[in-house]
Amino acid sequence: MAKQTFADRLVLAMDQRGLKQIDLVHIAAQNHVKLGKSQVSQYISGKTIPRAGVMEFLADTLGVSKEWLADGTPIPVAKPIEPAPAATAAKVEPTPASPHFQNAASQPAASAATTASSSTTQPAAAPVRPTTTTAAAQTGFAAAATAAAARAAAPHPAPQPTPNTPLEARHMRTFAKSSKLDNVLYDVRGPVVDEANRMEDAGTQVLKLNIGNPATFGFRTPDEVIYDMRRQLTDCEGYSASRGLFSARKAIMQYSQIKGLPNVTMDDIYTGNGVSELINICMSALLDSGDEILIPSPDYPLWTACATLAGGTPVHYICDEQAEWYPDMDDIRSKITSRTKAIVIINPNNPTGALYPREVLQEIVDIAREHQLIIFSDEIYDRLVMDGEEHVSIASMAPDLFCVTFSGLSKSHMIAGFRIGWMVLSGNKRIARDYILGLNMLSNMRLCSNVPAQSIVQTALWGHQSVQDYIVPGGRIYEQREFVYNALKDIPGISVVKPKAAFYIFPKIDTARFNITDDVQFALDLLREKRILVVQGTGFNWSHPDHFRVVYLPRVEVLGTAMEQLADFLMYYRQ
Template sequence: MPNKITPAVRTNNITYAVRDIVVLANQVAKSGKEMLYLNIGDPNLFDFEPPRHLVDATYKAMLENKNGYAPSSGIKEAIDAIEREAERKGITNVHDIFVTTGASEAIDICLTALVNDGENVLTPTPGYPLYTAIASKLQMMENPYYLNEENGWLPDIEDIKSKINYKTRAIILINPNNPTGSLYTEENLRQIVELALEHNLVIFADEIYDKLLFDGKKHISIASLNKDVSCITFGGLSKNYMVPGFRIGWGIVSGRKEVLADYIEAINKILRARLSANHPEQYGIKPSLEGSQEHLVIAMQKLTRRRDLTVEMLNSIPGISCVKPEGAFYAFPRLHMKQPDSHFVAELIKETGVVVVPGSGFGQVPGTQHFRVVFLPNEQILEKAYKAIGDFYQKYLEKYPDLIEV
C-alpha cells in the first residue's frame, strides 16, 4: 500500500470555529432535535435583505454580459465610488484601492505581501478566526493582544505595547469588533496610531461592520485620524449591504507614499496573479455606497430590539454576564466557570439544539470562558434559545459544582 499523502505543516493549526461547530450541530440535527442556530453571521438566513438597487445593478451587469474577467484591482466605477466613500470617512492620502473576493481575500493578500516566515502581526483577542488561520498558513508567529472586557472590550494599549518586538510588522483592528460587538473610541484609536508610527507598523483596519451601529453611535476610521500612518482599511458589501454570498470586499491603502510604495506594488503583484474579483457584482458597489440607505434604518431597528433582548436575558442568567454590544450583530457573554467553554457548548448543542460558538474559537484572556451568539434571528427564536441556555446552564453547574468560578 502506498504511503499516505502528508499535508503541508502550515495547515496543522488552521481552525475556523464558526464552521467547525456545525459538524457537531449536523450530527445532533439528524436525531430530529429542533435546532436553533445562533452561530453564523449571515443576515440572509433571517429577515434581512439587500437593497433592491444593489440587486438590480448586478442583474443588469449580467444581462449586459459583464461576465468576463474584470481589471485586477476592480472596475473604475467601483474604485471611484470606494474612493468617495473613503473621503466621506475622512480618509486622505489614499494611494491605492482594490476590489477583492470578499474582505477576507483582501486581508489574506495584504498579509501575504507583508509578512515573512517567523515575523508576527498583533492580532486582537478575542477576534475573528480568519486572522489566525492566515497566520498559520503563512507560518507567522502568534502575537495576540487582548481586548479588555472590563473596559467595554476596548484594546488594551499597555498589553499592545508589551507585545511589540523587532519582528512585529502590523497591528490588526476589527472595529466594530467580531465577536464582541465593541466600538472603539477616538482616544483608544489615537493611542494605536502613535504606536504604529513609532514602530513603523502597518495598521490593518477591518471595518466591515462600520454602518451597523447602535444607539446613535458614530464610527471613526482609524486612517482618518492621521494622514501619515500606514493603513489599509478593509470594507465590503457582505454585512452592511446584506450580500455575503456576493463575496465583494475591498482595501484602501493610505499613508506616506514613500513608505508604502514597495508594499503597494507587492500587493498588486498578487492581485494580478489571481486575475480578478467577481465581475458583475462589482457593479453593485456604486449604487450601494451612493444610493438609498433605508435598508440600514430598518435593519438597525430590528437589531436594536434583538440586541437589547440578548443583553437583558443573558445577564439575567446567574453565572453569565454580557457586555452590551455597540456595533455589528454579535455578543460575547462570559461563563463564570472553570470548565472549558468548548465542553459547555458541545453539551449545550447536544442537550438543547442551541448552536453557539465557544469563546476559545476566537481567543480570550487565559482562564476565562465565553461563547459567541449571533442575534440576527427574530425575537421569538432568541427568547427560546436564551431560555434554553439559562435552564441548561443551571443543570450544568449542578452537574459540575466544583467548576464554578469563585
Template sequence: MSAPRKPLATRERLSEVRYEIRGELARRARELEAQGRKLIKLNIGNPGAFGFRAPEHLQRAIADDMGRTDPYTHQQGLPVAREAIAAYYARRGIADAHPDRVFVGNGVSELIDLSLRALLNPGDEVLLPSPDYPLWSAATILNDGRPVYYSCDADNDFLPDPVQIEARVSSRTRAIVLINPNNPTGANYPRELIERIVAIAAKHKLLLLVDEIYDQVLYDGAKFEPVAPLAGDVPCLTFSGLSKVHRACGWRVGWALLSGAKEIVSEFQHAMDLLGALRLCANVPGQYAIEAAVNGPDTITALCTPGGRLYETRRAVIEACEASEHLELVAPAGALYAFPAVVGAAAKGFDDHDFALDLMENEGVLVVPGSSFNVPYRHHFRVTLLPEAAAMRDVFARIDRALARRAEAAGKVVPLKAKAKSAA
C-alpha cells in the same frame, strides 16, 4: 497483499489553525440535521440565512449590468467600482484616497490573506486582538507569520490597552490589526484610543490593518471613528465590503483601501497588485453593486435603532443575560454578535467546547465557544444577533436551562477535602 496506503500529507502549519465557526461543531450540526433534528444555528454572521435580503437597489444594479459581467476585469477591480470606493473614503476624510489604491476581492477574507502574503516574511509578527476574528490568526500563520496577541478584556469593555500593545512590539513586528466594531465582542473604539494606537504604529513604523466591515452597524448612539483619517501618512489598509452592512454575504464582494505616504506604501501597493493579478480578478457581477452601495440610501440604521430588528434582538439578549444568574454580558455597541460570559456555580469546571456540544445535542442551539477566538479563558461563547427577538428569547431560555443543569450538578459534587473529612 498490497501494502497499506499512506495518507496524503498536508501542510504542517495547518495544525496551528483553528476556525471553529465552521469546524467540528458545525460538522456535528450537519449530522444531527441529517437525522431530522431542527437546530437554531447562531454560529455564523450570515444575514441571508435569517431572512435578510440585500437592498433592492443593489440587486437592480447587478441585474442591469449582468450582460457586461462575462469578461475578466482589472485585477484590482472594476474602475467604476474603485472610483466609487475612493470617493466614499475621500468623503470620510482620507486625503489620499485614490482608485489606484483600491483593491476589490472575493470578500474581505481573500484580501486579508493577500495583504498578509504581501507583507510577511517567515517569522514576522502581527499584533492581533484577543479575542480576534480567527481568520486573522489563521491567515497570519498560513503566510508564515506569528500572531502576537494583545488583550481586550471584559473588565475594560473589551477595549485594548495601548500600553500593552506597545509592550508587545518587537523587532519582528510588521503590523497592528484592529477590528472595529469588533467581532466577536461588539466593542466600538473611541477616537482617543485609536489615536494612541496610530501613534504606536507611527513610532515603530508599522502597517495598520483595519477591519471595518461592521462600520455602520452601531447601537445606542455609538459613533464610529474610521482609522485611516486619523492615521494620515501612517500606512493603513482599511477593509470593508457588502457582506454585513448591505447583507450580501454570498456575493463575496470586499474591498481594501491603502492610505499613507506614497514613499512608504508604494512597494506594498505593487505587491498587492501582483497578488491580485495572480488570482486574475474578483467576482465581477457583484462589483457592479459597489457604486450603488456606497452612494445609495442608508438601509442599515433603521435596523439598529429602537424598533429595528437588530436592535430588538440585541435588547432581548441583554435582558436575558441581566435576568440570568448564570450569565454576564458587556452590551455590544456595534457589529452582529454578543459574547456572554458564564459565571457563578455554572462556571465551575466549565469548558466552552463541551458546553457548546451539550447545548446543541440537548437544546438544539449551535453557538461558538469563546476560546475559538484566541483567548486564554474558556467561559465565554458567541451568538449572532440575526434571529428575530422572540426566537432569541427562546434561545436564551434554552441556554439558561442548560446552565442551570450544570450549576445543579456542580452543587452536588462533594469537594475532595469534604470527602476526606467525612472518611476520617
C-alpha cells in the same frame, strides 16, 4: 472485532493517564509545542491524525510507544542478551507502572496463550514504554529506538508493481494535509459545527447562532441592488481589471474620502471576494517566517489563521472586558519587539460588538507611530453602529503612517453570499512601495474578484441605505440587540457587556459556578441537549474557557426561545 483507530488509541491512553483534552493543551504550551483544543478535538473525533512532531509529543506525554499510537504497532520484545560476566551482567526489570511489559517479559509461555485469548473480550491497555535499570539494557533499547527512528525517517520508495501484481496488493499512496496547516484554526466553522451538521443530517433541527449570515434569518437585499445586478449581468461575463471595475473603485474611493482617509487614489482600491480573501493576500505579501503581527484577543479568527498560514507569528494583545472591550494599551506596548511589523484592529469589533472612540484610536496611532508599524483596520461593520455613536476610521487620524482599511457590503447590505469586499491603501505609501508590489502580484494571480457583485457597489454605497432602518429604535437589529442583552444579563452565572455595533454579543460564564474547564465541551453539550449552536470563546483566540459568542440576527421570538433554553440548561449544567 473492529480495527482500533488512532482516535481509539489516543482516548485509551488519555483515560489511562487520567488526562482531558485541556490537559494536553496545557502540557503542550508548557513545552512550547503548538497544540490547540480544536486540533485535539479533531484527533479524538477521528477527523485527522497529527503529523510526526505532534505525534511524538503525544506519545511522550501519554507514556506510550509512538509506533503503537500512530498505527497500533505493538512494542517489540527485545531479543535475549548474551550472558555477560557475573560482575557486569545486566538485569532487566519491568517497572511497576508497566503491566503490559511485565506480562510480555515475565509470564511463562503457557500463560501467554491465556492472555492472548482474553484480549479478544477486553480492551487492551495502552502499551507503556518499558524501562530498564541498567546501562547495558538502556543502551540496547536506545540503539534499537535510534535504528527504528532512522528507518522511519528515511524515504521509502513505493514498491514497483509488476504487470501481474493484483491491484489490491499494490502499495496505495496516501496524501496528508500540508504541515503549514497544523496550527491554522477556524472554529467559527470548526468541530462543534461539524457535530451540528451531523445532527442536521440525522434530522435534528439546530438553531445556528454561530455565524453572521443575515439572509438565513430573513434579512433581504435592497430591491434596487438586485435590480441593478440583473440589468448588468450580460456585461459582467468577462474578467475585470485585477483591482476591480472602474465604477466600483470610483465609488469606494469617494466613500473613503468622505470617511477622511488621506492620500487615496483609484490605484489604491482593491476589490475582493469578501474581505477574507484580501486579508489572506495582505498577510501573504507581508510576513516572513518569524515576523510578528499584533492581533486583538478576542479576534475574528481569520486574522490569526492567515498570519499563521503566511509563516508569521500572531501575537495577541488583550481587549479589556472591564473597559468596554477596548484594547489594553499597556499590553500592546509590552508585546512589541524588533520583529513586530504591524498591528490589527477590528472596529467595530467581532466578536464583542465594541466600538472604539476617537481617544482609543489616537492611542493606537501613537503606538504605531512610535514603533513604525503598519495599521490594518477591519471595518466591515462600520455602517452597523447603534445608539447614535459615530464610527471613526483610524486611517483618517494617521496620514503619516501606512494604513490598510477593509470594508464591504456583506453585512451592511445583507449580501454575504455575493462576496464583495474591498481594501483601501492610504497614508504614507512611499514606505510600503515594495509591499504594494507584492499586493499587486497576488492580486493579479487571482485574476479578479466577482464581477457581477462589483457591478452593484456604486448603487449600494450611494443608494438608499436600508440598513439605517435596522439600527434605530424599532428596527430589527436594534430591538434584537436590546432583547438578547437583557435576557443574558438576567441569567444567573452570566455577565455581559452591551455591544454598540455589529450583531454579536460575547457573554462571560462563571466557570467556577458551572465547573467549566473546556469551553468546546460546553458548546458541544449545549448543542446536543438544547440544539443551540454557539461558538466557544477560545475559537476567537481568547485564552480562557469563559466566554461564548451569540449572533442576534434571529427575530425576537426565536431569540426568546433560545434564551429560555440556555437559562434552563445552566440551571443544572456542571462540567
